Amino acid sequence: MEDKLEAFQDFYPDDYSHCYGCGRLNEHGMQIKSYWDGEESVCRIHPRDYYTGGMKHIVYGGLIASLIDCHAAGTAAAAKIKELGQEMTRETMPRFVTANLNVNFKAPTPIGAEIELRGKVLEIKGRKVTIGVDLIAEGVVCAEGQALMIQVKETL
Numbered sequence: 001m002e003d004k005l006e007a008f009q010d011f012y013p014d015d016y017s018h019c020y021g022c023g024r025l026n027e028h029g030m031q032i033k034s035y036w037d038g039e040e041s042v043c044r045i046h047p048r049d050y051y052t053g054g055m056k057h058i059v060y061g062g063l064i065a066s067l068i069d070c071h072a073a074g075t076a077a078a079a080k081i082k083e084l085g086q087e088m089t090r091e092t093m094p095r096f097v098t099a100n101l102n103v104n105f106k107a108p109t110p111i112g113a114e115i116e117l118r119g120k121v122l123e124i125k126g127r128k129v130t131i132g133v134d135l136i137a138e139g140v141v142c143a144e145g146q147a148l149m150i151q152v153k154e155t156l
């Protein structure tokens with residue numbers, strides 16, 4: 001039976017599905033899944049309890065940056081295809097890589113809590129898409145990120 005395609009990352013073709021953060025074919029990765037929620041994108045994940053950042057009860061900052069990065073990459077692809085007025089398919093989905101990523105760590109992110117990432121499309125300018133992402137745990141915005149994503153030329 002064919003897999004149910006729903007999340008942005010499910011539309012990445014196999015060759016582009018090995019990312020540690022979002023590749024559905026990376027069995028050791030986080031395999032995050034991002035979706036539209038109105039004009040925003042959303043991703044929810046429960047990081048394993050060994051992703052600790054120094055102290056046992058907080059999440060490692062590098063993981064936080066990875067989550068923001070990969071959610072922004074998926075949101076950029078979904079936003080671009082929406083701008084083009086096309087449907088997401090494995091044939092049409094554009095691929096984006098990170099050119100620049102900034103993260104402000106605002107509060108410790110508790111281990112064990114569900115993390116919600118909420119993405120906003122800030123700008124689409126040709127191949128360049130800028131995404132803002134809030135990382136929220138237990139109702140607190142623990143980190144804010146902004147990513148400049150560039151569309152891979154072969155997928156233009």
Ligand SMILES: CCCCCCCCCCCCCC(=O)SCCNC(=O)CCNC(=O)[C@H](O)C(C)(C)COP(=O)(O)OP(=O)(O)OC[C@H]1O[C@@H](n2cnc3c(N)ncnc32)[C@H](O)[C@@H]1OP(=O)(O)O
Binds near residue numbers: 070074095097127151
């Ligand atoms: C090939 C990789 C495949 C990945 C598949 C992903 C699948 C999904 C997985 C998701 C993975 C999750 C995410 C990950 O982890 S992705 C992994 C981490 N990221 C990378 O490894 C990317 C490495 N960098 C590159 O490959 C190239 O530099 C890219 C492709 C980004 C651009 O090189 P390219 O030759 O294509 O384009 P260009 O140089 O003509 O620039 C074009 C425009 O962009 C502007 N600009 C460029 N850089 C910057 C900057 N730092 N700040 C501000 N602006 C910048 C530039 O001024 C120009 O603007 P304009 O003059 O047009 O106005």
